[in-house]
Amino acid sequence: MDSSCTIVVPDSDILAKLCGTNDSNLKLIEENLGAEIFARGNELSVEDQDPDIQRRFKFIVDRIIDEIEDGAADSADAVASILNTNARVSMADASIVVPGGLRRVYPKTQNQADYIGLMRKCDMVLCEGPAGSGKTFLAIAEALRLVLSKRYRGIVLTRPVVEAGESLGFLPGDLEQKTAPYLRPLYDSMEMVLPRDTVLRLSESRIVETAPLAYMRGRTFCDKILILDEAQNTSQEQMKMFLTRMGGGSKVFITGDLTQIDLPGKVKSGFSQALALLSRVPEIGIMRMTSQDVSRNPLVKKIVKAYQNDPIKN
Numbered sequence: 001m002d003s004s005c006t007i008v009v010p011d012s013d014i015l016a017k018l019c020g021t022n023d024s025n026l027k028l029i030e031e032n033l034g035a036e037i038f039a040r041g042n043e044l045s046v047e048d049q050d051p052d053i054q055r056r057f058k059f060i061v062d063r064i065i066d067e068i069e070d071g072a073a074d075s076a077d078a079v080a081s082i083l084n085t086n087a088r089v090s091m092a093d094a095s096i097v098v099p100g101g102l103r104r105v106y107p108k109t110q111n112q113a114d115y116i117g118l119m120r121k122c123d124m125v126l127c128e129g130p131a132g133s134g135k136t137f138l139a140i141a142e143a144l145r146l147v148l149s150k151r152y153r154g155i156v157l158t159r160p161v162v163e164a165g166e167s168l169g170f171l172p173g174d175l176e177q178k179t180a181p182y183l184r185p186l187y188d189s190m191e192m193v194l195p196r197d198t199v200l201r202l203s204e205s206r207i208v209e210t211a212p213l214a215y216m217r218g219r220t221f222c223d224k225i226l227i228l229d230e231a232q233n234t235s236q237e238q239m240k241m242f243l244t245r246m247g248g249g250s251k252v253f254i255t256g257d258l259t260q261i262d263l264p265g266k267v268k269s270g271f272s273q274a275l276a277l278l279s280r281v282p283e284i285g286i287m288r289m290t291s292q293d294v295s296r297n298p299l300v301k302k303i304v305k306a307y308q309n310d311p312i313k314n
Helices: 012-019 021-033 052-069 075-084 110-121 137-147 177-190 197-206 236-243 270-278 297-309
Strands: 005-008 035-042 045-047 124-128 154-158 208-210 224-228 251-256 282-290
Touching: 005 052, 012 021, 012 045, 012 052, 012 282, 021 035, 021 052, 021 075, 035 154, 045 052, 052 154, 110 137, 110 282, 124 137, 124 270, 137 177, 137 197, 137 224, 137 251, 154 177, 177 197, 224 236, 251 270, 270 282
Parallel strands: 124 251, 124 282, 154 208, 154 224, 224 251
Antiparallel strands: 005 045, 035 045
16 A cells, blocks of 8 residues: 555645645644645645545545635635535535625534535524524525525514613614614624625615514515524514514524523523424424534633533523
């Protein structure tokens, strides 16, 4: 058995992107393989007799090259996604390409890849998980992909308004201005995917609509994508009302974090109830993220773990 496996990369620009800044991508691949990679001229090689390592090395490098040739603007995201998700799933199926978008969105973990798959398979998906696990961002990106590719007519964004010592009635402005601070995180997610002027145009044309949860009763949304964020702060009555707003040809994405419930003590979370009840419906997708899926600053993952392991529960 040959002790090395060599891949020739004829294009120097592709080779540079593959290696990454200061060989950062190669270091990630080495860590994943448990073997050292050598770069000589336009050749990459792994010197290890294990046929499984050689096979994985060739497979990983070939997939990264395919992504770069397909226009991946950030090879580091592509590399991380390829290394951390199921090798049997193609990046075309696992990633999100928004027409006119700033970048391709890659899942950072296997759970994130499975979540994208559920959103494409099911008309209703509930995703529960900690802050930073990508549940809202991926839902926004997938919704934008579907709407801007003309498969749905629009997006409806909503969040429960949970007041903390200050009534909306005393805040300045009309209803839309009063609820804007609650919905700002959803627009932040959109601006990570699309240019700001595009997001503004979508909002002004009502293709992206914000609808305060308390004012959705009586409405039916057809051929649209409904996104309910911070669902852990819905009451059981609110959640039932929201779930029944779904009209023909629509999709519903619901996200929440059961560790961050801000409801008054005697009010039970509608999201918690919905997760239990709807898990029995095979057509509805249920996704549960963990601290391992947190893809913000590495400190956020450690903070989430610290709170999960806290023996003192408030």
